[in-house]
Amino acid sequence: MANLVLYRKYRPQTFSEIVGQEHIVKTLTNAILSGMISHAYLFSGPRGTGKTTIARLLAKGVNCEKLKGFEPCNKCPSCLEIVQGRSIDLMEIDAASHRGIDDIRELRDGIRFAPNKLKYKVFIIDECHQLSKDAANALLKTLEE
Numbered sequence: 001m002a003n004l005v006l007y008r009k010y011r012p013q014t015f016s017e018i019v020g021q022e023h024i025v026k027t028l029t030n031a032i033l034s035g036m037i038s039h040a041y042l043f044s045g046p047r048g049t050g051k052t053t054i055a056r057l058l059a060k061g062v063n064c065e066k067l068k069g070f071e072p073c074n075k076c077p078s079c080l081e082i083v084q085g086r087s088i089d090l091m092e093i094d095a096a097s098h099r100g101i102d103d104i105r106e107l108r109d110g111i112r113f114a115p116n117k118l119k120y121k122v123f124i125i126d127e128c129h130q131l132s133k134d135a136a137n138a139l140l141k142t143l144e145e
Contacts, residue, residue: 012050012053014074015028015070015071018050018053021049024043028054028057033069037062037120043055051126055124056082056090059090059120060072060078062120063079063082063122065079078117078118087118088117089115089118090122090124091107091124093107093124093125095126095128096130099130099131099135100134100135104131107125107142110123111142
């Protein structure tokens, strides 16, 4: 843990720690509280505004076993697996380096299966704007289905 870069070391672990994205936090926490989670969310904005962090928090929030209101507990097995990057039901894909249609087909194959341990299976596609045209179309088709 000593070799972590600052933005990872001090990454917010709860929605209340998010700064400057109050409207996003309110929307997502209302969805968690009401149990009305959409099948897909698109986060956009400049680098460093918390898109990936908020996506990970949403993954924890919808899968936490001991949710405190809308805040993940960060102590249950589900939260710990997500924080430690060990959850097989949370897939993070870097579209900057995995940008081809074969990568999206592989993702589509994973979507077909129910979650293994968590309540929800979550896919975070980072740098989605760098997908190839064919891959982007395949992803769009998947989201529409």
